[in-house]
Amino acid sequence: MNRYLDVDCSKLTIADVGRTVRIAGWVHKKRDMGGIIFIDLRDHYGMTQAVFAPGTEAAEIVESARSEWVLSVRGEVVARDEANRNPNLSTGDIELKALEVEVLGKSDVLPMQVATDEDISETVRLKYRFLDLRRTNPHRNIILRSQIISSLRRRMTELGFHEFQTPILTSSSPEGARDYLVPSRVHPGKFYALPQAPQQFKQLLMVSGFPRYFQIAPCFRDEDARADRSPGEFYQLDMEMAFVEQEDVFEVIENVLHGVYTEFSDRKVTEPPFPRLTYAESMSRYGSDKPDLRIPLEIVDVTEQVSGTEFKVFRGAIDSGGVVRAIAVDGIASRSRKFFDGLTSFIQGEGGKGVAYVLFPEGEEPKGSAAKFLSESELEFLASMTSPGGGVLFLSGPEKEAVRFAGRLREEVGSQLDMIEQGTFKFCWIADYPMYEADEETGAIEFSHNPFSMPQGGLEALENKDPLDILAYQYDIVCNGVELSSGAIRNHRPEIMYKAFEIAGYSREEVDERFRGMIQAFKFGAPPHGGLAPGVDRIVMQLADEPNIREVIAFPMTAKAEDLLMNAPAPVTDVQLDELCININVPEDEQS
RNA sequence: GGGGCGGUAGCUCAAUUGGUUUAGAGUACCGGCCUGUCACGCCGGUGGUUGCGGGUUCGAGUCCCGUCCGCCUCGCCA
Numbered sequence: 001m002n003r004y005l006d007v008d009c010s011k012l013t014i015a016d017v018g019r020t021v022r023i024a025g026w027v028h029k030k031r032d033m034g035g036i037i038f039i040d041l042r043d044h045y046g047m048t049q050a051v052f053a054p055g056t057e058a059a060e061i062v063e064s065a066r067s068e069w070v071l072s073v074r075g076e077v078v079a080r081d082e083a084n085r086n087p088n089l090s091t092g093d094i095e096l097k098a099l100e101v102e103v104l105g106k107s108d109v110l111p112m113q114v115a116t117d118e119d120i121s122e123t124v125r126l127k128y129r130f131l132d133l134r135r136t137n138p139h140r141n142i143i144l145r146s147q148i149i150s151s152l153r154r155r156m157t158e159l160g161f162h163e164f165q166t167p168i169l170t171s172s173s174p175e176g177a178r179d180y181l182v183p184s185r186v187h188p189g190k191f192y193a194l195p196q197a198p199q200q201f202k203q204l205l206m207v208s209g210f211p212r213y214f215q216i217a218p219c220f221r222d223e224d225a226r227a228d229r230s231p232g233e234f235y236q237l238d239m240e241m242a243f244v245e246q247e248d249v250f251e252v253i254e255n256v257l258h259g260v261y262t263e264f265s266d267r268k269v270t271e272p273p274f275p276r277l278t279y280a281e282s283m284s285r286y287g288s289d290k291p292d293l294r295i296p297l298e299i300v301d302v303t304e305q306v307s308g309t310e311f312k313v314f315r316g317a318i319d320s321g322g323v324v325r326a327i328a329v330d331g332i333a334s335r336s337r338k339f340f341d342g343l344t345s346f347i348q349g350e351g352g353k354g355v356a357y358v359l360f361p362e363g364e365e366p367k368g369s370a371a372k373f374l375s376e377s378e379l380e381f382l383a384s385m386t387s388p389g390g391g392v393l394f395l396s397g398p399e400k401e402a403v404r405f406a407g408r409l410r411e412e413v414g415s416q417l418d419m420i421e422q423g424t425f426k427f428c429w430i431a432d433y434p435m436y437e438a439d440e441e442t443g444a445i446e447f448s449h450n451p452f453s454m455p456q457g458g459l460e461a462l463e464n465k466d467p468l469d470i471l472a473y474q475y476d477i478v479c480n481g482v483e484l485s486s487g488a489i490r491n492h493r494p495e496i497m498y499k500a501f502e503i504a505g506y507s508r509e510e511v512d513e514r515f516r517g518m519i520q521a522f523k524f525g526a527p528p529h530g531g532l533a534p535g536v537d538r539i540v541m542q543l544a545d546e547p548n549i550r551e552v553i554a555f556p557m558t559a560k561a562e563d564l565l566m567n568a569p570a571p572v573t574d575v576q577l578d579e580l581c582i583n584i585n586v587p588e589d590e591q592s
Numbered sequence: 593g594g595g596g597c598g599g600u601a602g603c604u605c606a607a608u609u610g611g612u613u614u615a616g617a618g619u620a621c622c623g624g625c626c627u628g629u630c631a632c633g634c635c636g637g638u639g640g641u642u643g644c645g646g647g648u649u650c651g652a653g654u655c656c657c658g659u660c661c662g663c664c665u666c667g668c669c670a
Contacts, residue, residue, distance in 0.1 A: 033633090034626035054627060067620085086630055109621055111602060115631085116619085118604055123662055176670035196670080223669045351666090450670055486670090548663090559663070 004072045004104065010046025014093045016077040023048055023096060024072040024104065026134065027065055028115050037062055041073060041096075042115075044139070049086070049095040050075060058101040068114055068131075070105035073098050122550070126564040129555055141552050144264065145540045149216055151263055152237050152536070155256045161212040161239065166201035168194060168218070173514070178222035180232070188581035194220035197533060199452065200518045202240040203490055206529040207521040214239040216536060224559070228482065228538060230549050231561040236485070237539075240531030246473055246489055249530050250274070250429060253477065257484075257534065261425050264543040270427040274477070278432040287325075287407020289433075292481030293426040295414030299406045302326045302394075305381050311373035313356055317396035324396040325406040328385040329413060333359040333367075335391075339416075340369070343393065346412050352395065352405040358382055359391035370394060411481070425479055425542065432456070433474040436467040436503065447504050449474045452518075453488035454530075455500060462499045477534065479542060487532020494522045 005024040012021070025043035035054035039062060040047050050073045052059035058073075065071065075096040086092030111127070112120050114134045125132040132138050153163065172179045172193035179193040195201075197219045205213045217238040225231040237256075241249060254272035261269045275293070282289050285298050303323045306314050314324050344354040359368040360383050368391060371379070382392045393413070395406045414420050435455045437448040445467050453472040455461050461470050473489035491497050497519060501511045511519055540552040550556035557563050577584065 029630070029632095031629045031632050032626090033629060036627040036629080038629050038632085040630070049630070051628085081628085084628060084630090089630080092630090109602060113603065113620070116603090118619090120603070121599090121662075123599095124603075126662095173670085177668075199670090221669065224667085226669090227664070229669070447670065452670090558661090560661085 008045040009041055009043040009048045010090055012048055012077050012091050012094050012096070014079055017079045017094060019077045020074065020099070021077060021096070022072055022074045023050070025070070026114070027067055027069045027071060030062075030065060030067070032063065039065070039071070039073075041071060046090055048091045049089070050098050050101075051095050052098045052101075056098070058098045061101050061103065062098070065103070066107060068107040068110060068134075069103060070107075072102045072104055074100040122558075123564065126550075126556065126558060129565050133554065138551065141540075141544045141546065142554050144544050145536075145552050145554075148260060148264055148540050148543060149536065151260050152216065152256065155259055156214045156237075156239065159212070159252060159255070161214040162210060164202075164205060164210070164213055164215050166195070166198040166215065166217070170195050170201075173200070176221070180220045180222055183580040183582060185580055196221050197236065198238055199450075200515065202238060202531065203452070203492075203518055203529065204521055206240055206242045206492075207524070207526045211242040211527075212239075213241075213531070217533070222561075225557075225561070227548050228541065230537060230553060231557055231559065234549075235536040236533035237536055238531070238533040240529055242527040242529040244489070244528070244530055246431065246475065246530065249487060249489070249532060250276075250475075253485075253487075253532060253534070254427075257427065257477070257479075257539075260539070261479075261543065265425065265545075266423075268424045270425065274427040274429055276429045276431055279430055279434065280432070282430050283403055283407075287403050287405070287410055288481075289430050289476065290478045290481055290483040291407075291428065291430075292411060292414070292420070293428055294421040294424060294480055295410060295419055296421070297327055297329060297410050297414055297419065299403075299410060300326045300328065300385065302382070306374070306378055309374060309378060311356075311370055313370070313373075314394070314396050317398075317402070320398075322397045323399045323402050324394055325402045326382070326385065327393045327406060327410055327413065328382075328390060329393065329417070330387050330390040332391040332413075332417070333361040333389050335359075342416075343409065343412065347395070347405050347409060350405060350408050352401065353397065355409060356394040356396070357391055358394075360386060360388060362388040427477065427479045429475055429477055431475040432471045433476075434468065435470040435472040435474075435500070438468060445504055448472075449486060450488050451501065451504065452490050452497075454491040455496065459493070459496045459499060462496065462503060467503050473530065475532070477532065482538055482542065484538055485532045485534035487530065489528070489530035492522055492526040492528055494519055497522065 004022065006021040007023060009023055009025045023041055025041040028040040028042035028047060031038040037052040037059055039050045039052070041050050052062050062071070073096060075098040077094050078097045080093060080095055110131065112124050112131055114131055120132070133142060157163070169182060169192040172181065172191065173196065176196050179196065182192040182194065184190045184192060198215060198217050202213050215238045217236050218233055219236055220233050223231065241252065250273070254274055258269055258272050279289055282291055284301065287299050301323060302325070303318060306324055307318060309315060317324060340355065340357055347355050356370040357368045358366055358370045358374060358379065360366050366379050366383070374382070385392055393409060395402045395409060434448050435453065436445050438444065439446055449472065453474040456471040456473060457465065475487055476483055477485050491500060498508050498511055537549050537552060541549050544552050546552055555563065555565065562568065
C-alpha cells in the first residue's frame with residue numbers, strides 16, 4: 001500500500017494466513033522471553049501480535065524497543081496454535097512472523113503509561129494529552145464526538161439547513177458574559193471580541209434571506225469552569241429558521257436530538273413531541289428550570305392547607321408572606337433520624353435553614369420533626385399525599401428560596417434513595433420564560449434571558465403590562481437535568497425592540513450604537529425567525545456517559561483556563577506589545 | 593473572589609497518636625536469566641527538596657500559618 005503499512009492492526013484474520021504484509025503502530029506491550037520476543041502492535045484500529053524469532057536481525061533491533069515506540073513490521077501472517085490463540089483480540093487467531101522491522105519513532109521514558117487502565121492525575125493527563133488520547137477511553141470519546149458531530153451535520157443538512165461560517169474576530173457585545181478580547185494592530189487601542197455566540201450573525205443571515213441556518217459554532221465566554229462547563233470555549237449546534245413559530249423550531253430539534261441520542265446510545269429516549277412545561281410550572285413542580293424528569297418526585301404547595309397551623313416554623317414563614325412547599329416520598333417512614341438530619345445539613349449547606357418532615361409509618365402514629373405540632377386535619381391531609389409507610393418533607397420560607405431549596409432537596413432525595421430512573425434520556429422543553437426580572441439588589445428591571453426574544457403580546461404587552469408579568473417566546477431544552485440549550489423566537493420588529501430595551505433602561509441611541517448592524521437590518525425587511533443552539537460538548541458528554549466535559553474535548557483547559565500542554569496563556573514579547581500599543585500593568589500582588 | 597477535598601519515587605499508592613523507617617510497595621526505568629507469551633515470569637539495582645516558604649516541637653510526610661497547583665462547588669454563565 002505504501003512504505004509503512006499494507007493493512008491496519010485490526011484487519012488480519014485466519015483468512016490472511018500465508019500473506020506477507022506490513023503493519024505499523026505503537027508498541028503496546030513487549031514480552032521478551034529471552035529468545036523469542038512478542039510485541040503487541042497497536043494502532044487506532046486495533047492490535048496485532050508480532051513475533052520475533054531469536055537470532056534474526058529484526059529481533060536484534062526490536063530487543064531495545066520500549067513501550068510506545070513506533071514500528072513498521074513486515075512479516076508473514078501465520079495461524080496460531082489452538083493453545084496460543086487470544087480470544088480477547090480480534091486478531092487473536094493469527095500473528096505476524098516478523099521478517100523485517102523499521103523503527104519509525106522512539107519514545108523517552110513515559111511520564112504516564114498508555115497501556116493501563118489505572119487512574120492518572122488530570123494534571124499529568126492534560127500535560128501529556130497526546131499520550132492520554134492514545135488510551136482506549138479518551139481515544140474512543142474523541143471519536144464518538146467526531147461521529148456525533150458528523151451525524152448532527154447530516155441530520156441538519158437533510159432537513160434543508162445550510163451550514164455557514166461567521167466571524168471569529170468580531171465586536172464586543174454588551175450583556176452576557178465577559179468577552180475574550182483581541183487587540184487590533186491596525187487600530188491601536190481598539191479590540192475585537194471573540195463571539196460569545198454567533199447570535200447576531202445568524203439573525204442577519206435570516207434577514208439576508210437564508211431560511212435555514214446552522215453551524216457547529218465555537219463560542220467564547222470568559223467565565224469560570226464547572227464539571228459540565230469548559231472555560232473559555234465550547235461548541236454549539238447553532239441553528240435558526242425564518243418564518244417559524246415556536247412549535248416549528250421544537251419539531252426540528254426534537255427530530256435531530258431524538259435521532260442522535262437514539263443513534264449513539266442504547267438508552268430509552270423520550271419520543272417526540274417532548275413534554276412542554278412552562279417556566280412557572282417547572283419552577284413550582286420541580287423547583288428548577290432544568291428539571292431531571294427521571295426523578296419521580298414532585299413539589300406541592302401546601303401553604304393553604306396548613307395556613308391555620310400552630311407549627312412555629314410554618315407559622316413564621318406564612319405570616320411573613322412566605323410559602324410551605326412539600327415533597328411526598330413513598331416508603332420513607334422507615335428511614336433513620338440520621339437520614340433526615342443529613343437532609344437538613346444538605347439544605348443548610350445550600351444556604352437554607354433546614355427540612356421539616358412528617359412520617360406515616362404503617363400502623364403507627366405519625367412521627368417526625370413536624371408531627372407533634374400539626375393538627376389532626378393537617379396530618380390527615382398530608383397523609384393523603386403519600387401512602388402508608390411514606391412521609392412528607394417540607395421547606396418553608398420566602399417563595400423564591402423555598403422553591404429553590406425544594407428543588408435541590410428533590411434532587412438530593414432522588415439521588416440518595418436511588419430513585420433516578422437509569423437507562424433513559426428524558427427530554428423536556430421549558431417555555432414561556434419571563435421577559436424581565438427585577439435585580440435582586442437594586443430592583444431595576446433587566447432582561448431575564450436573551451434581550452432579542454420576542455415578548456409575548458408584542459408591542460401592546462410592552463406598553464400596557466407590568467414588565468415582570470410579560471412572558472417571552474423564550475425556551476430551553478433540558479435532558480436529564482442538564483440544560484442543553486436556550487433559544488427563542490426573536491424580536492425582528494425595530495419598534496418592539498426599542499421598546500423592549502427602553503423598559504430595561506436602554507435608550508434608542510444606545511440600542512442603535514450597540515446593535516447597529518442588527519437593528520439596521522431589521523429596518524429593511526426582516527422575516528420572523530427563531531432558533532436555538534444546543535451545546536455540543538454536553539450532548540457528547542451525555543452520550544459518552546462521562547461526568548466531566550474534559551473527557552469529550554481533545555485538548556481541554558484546566559478549571560483555571562490554562563492549557564497545560566501548549567502553555568497558554570503565556571506572556572508575549574515586548575515587540576509584539578509595542579506593535580499593539582499595549583502596556584502591561586499587572587498589580588504587584590497578582591504577579592507570579 | 594468565597595467554601596470543600598487533594599498534592600509522598602517518572603506513574604499509581606502506603607507510612608498507627610507527632611517517634612526504631614535509612615519514607616515503603618506495585619509499575620516504569622537500568623542490569624542479569626528465560627524460545628510461546630499475551631498484565632509473561634524470576635533475580636538484582638537506580639530513583640525522594642514528602643508542591644513551595646515559614647512556624648511549633650527534643651523530634652514534622654503527619655500539627656499551625658502563608659503560598660502555588662489540581663479537582664468539585666458558590667458567585668459568574670445575555
